[in-house]
């Protein structure tokens with residue numbers, strides 16, 4: 001316990017120093033101190049530590065862990081529903097939750113570079129750590145014709161993390177999702193052998209659902225009239241298109257910070273839609289849809305939304321929406337896009 005409190009103190013000091021380094025805000029410091037105090041009370045007051053404690057950073061692995069662990073696990077997603085996953089920063093409570101968990105599941109890409117420093121500052125000897133990017137084959141982020149590369153290369157020397165060149169959106173391929181579900185279920189079975197059969201059955205059932213989706217995507221691609229998708233938006237679907245042999249044009253790569261496309265990019269996409277008579281122009285969830293509106297108006301193409309499952313809205317989260325639900329909706333969208 002003393003070790004834990006010590007490391008929490010160290011983490012707090014590190015966090016405060018980093019806050020001071022950016023811009024000093026006394027109110028935030030006070031709030032953080034209060035929230036640490038209340039989290040410590042929660043931890044000390046919790047005597048029922050029977051369930052496997054699982055913490056995930058973003059939605060996909062939260063959904064997989066929920067499907068496998070059900071009521072047998074104590075599950076927490078650090079990202080709040082309805083918020084943009086790329087601007088997430090861990091709160092002191094989040095750091096304590098990681099410290100206290102048995103299994104921590106993160107993606108491991110550039111957006112989660114913060115994880116490395118936090119894990120380094122902790123005693124992780126009793127914790128199983130799963131990085132999605134470590135268990136599937138990773139692909140480089142790609143700049144394709146017409147795309148606007150808004151990545152600020154002047155900051156490159158500050159991004160020393162080895163995964164920074166890789167596209168982090170591995171879960172957008174249902175084939176990868178199956179590999180990830182298998183790995184998560186293995187870790188649950190090892191950490192809580194008593195409930196191994198429960199986890200195994202749940203994982204098998206969920207894999208069956210994801211595999212059905214995989215089959216449906218394959219069928220749609222096979223019977224589609226085209227292979228090219230137009231994303232008037234960011235493009236976190238590199239793994240998805242790779243899995244199904246699709247081609248794409250997009251305004252921005254990966255989850256680039258860009259939301260304002262330049263005239264050349266918009267003109268390129270408009271021209272592509274017109275010359276190839278593409279029926280729909282695609283946006284992603286939580287988008288301002290501005291680029292898609294311009295292209296739809298100019299070309300008459302229909303605007304549709306493809307969901308990347310980084311996160312879900314608060315309403316959807318409370319209603320218990322799943323990765324499978326999201327992908328089922330994407331099946332409809334893909335069907336329309338390949339007509």
Ligand SMILES: [Zn+2]
Nearest residue numbers: 236254255310
């Ligand atoms: Zn992303």
